[in-house]
Amino acid sequence: MALLRKLAIAGVALAVVGGAGFWLMTQPDxxxxxxxxxxxxxxxxxxxxxxxxxxxxxxxxxxxxxxxxxxxxxxxxxxxxxxxxxxxxxxxxxxxxxxxxxxxxxxxxxxxxxxxxxxxxxxxxxxxxxxxxxxxxxxxxxxxxxxxxxxxxxxxxxxxxxxxxxxxxxxxxxxxxxxxxxPAVALDDPSPEVARGQYLVEGPGHCGECHTPRNAFGGLDTSRWLAGAASMEGRGTIDNITSGEGGLGDWSEDDIVVLLESGFTPDYDSVGGKMASVVRNMAELPASDREAIAAYLKAIPAHPDAY
Incomplete structure (x- = not known):
């Protein structure tokens, strides 16, 4: 009985310490x-x-x-x-x-x-x-x-x-x-235009949230940055927007700029779904920002389609 009591006390102590550790590690920062x-x-x-x-x-x-x-x-x-x-x-x-x-x-x-x-x-x-x-x-x-x-x-x-x-x-x-x-990717001495594009894409534009694959915990796999992803909502896939296979390798920077302003692709198709709303947002930006985004997308590492 004394051993059981000691084990119970030790279990409670471990639970208290573990709970306190969890509370401290999960505190909002x-x-x-x-x-x-x-x-x-x-x-x-x-x-x-x-x-x-x-x-x-x-x-x-x-x-x-x-x-x-x-x-x-x-x-x-x-x-x-x-x-x-x-x-x-x-x-x-x-x-x-x-x-x-x-x-x-x-x-x-x-x-x-x-x-x-x-x-x-x-x-x-x-x-x-x-x-x-x-x-x-x-x-x-x-x-x-x-x-x-x-x-x-x-x-x-x-x-x-x-x-x-x-x-x-x-x-x-x-x-x-x-x-x-x-930064999501390390760029070697980027030009001011590419640096601006990096800021817009990786920061406020949050393009990686849709276009980068995630792991089982919902975290972004930045080793395949912007390589395309499964839709978080379980319907279809999101495009690879690097210059890798299946991505934007055949697109020029001007092609990307036109898409961001009008929604039209080089083959005269048009984007739909959530991307149509993104285009409406991008069209409100100065032309220089759309050009910066295009320059950045052509400067980042190319990856084959992740999905």
Missing amino acids: RLVAATLAALGPGDAARGEQVFWAAGCASCHAAPGATGEDRLRLVGGERFATAFGTFVAPNISQHERDGIGGWSAQDLANAMLRGVSPEGAHYYPAFPYTSYARMRIEDVGDLHAFMQTLPAVEGSAGANEIGFPFNVRRGIGLWKRLYLTPS
Whole structure:
């Protein structure tokens, strides 16, 4: 009996230590004060360009929205994945249903660290693993622009996620593996144009979130960066956009620029689905940014189709 009692006490002690370790390792990691100080007052005109580059309307406007309705960020887009169904929230300026009460610091912690104002982890369906590469000043500008957008009443609804994925605290471990501000690919002395393209593609544009294969834990396999992927929603595949076999090897930079502006491919086909929304965003950017994206895509390592 004494041995059993000792074993029970040891088991409880191990459980307490393990629980404490899990709690510490999964604690949400907010931006430090020195980083937040660089946010500045924000410039709404520059923030509009960040808004389109970051694709905010593609997920957070109502499904099927066009024209000015793309600026009514009521949410509601549903993403059915192997981990559950994620629902894009209302991020309009509505105080109760949206993010109208958020400060620039709140937005920065959400986008760069995946942490809510209440201190909870966001699910990485929100592409903060890419936004983590953004400049803090761009987040400040985006916040200034978003404050000019309408407040739209209405909740988009809750995510539909089962155990164990509904335990948000565990995302802290996932972040330790996959959340980093480091570049996705190392480029040797890139030109200013290629460097700008890298920033747009790897950061706000979050192209890798769809075009890069993932492992069993949902993390991006950056060794096959932009080599194509299975759709996270289980229907079809996403294109390889490197110059490798099955990718954009036969495309010129001009071909890529035309696609990003008009949606037309070199053989006069046109993109559809989610990519059509991306094109609408890219068309709002300066021509120099589309050219920078094209230059970057032709500069990165070529990979054969991952799928």
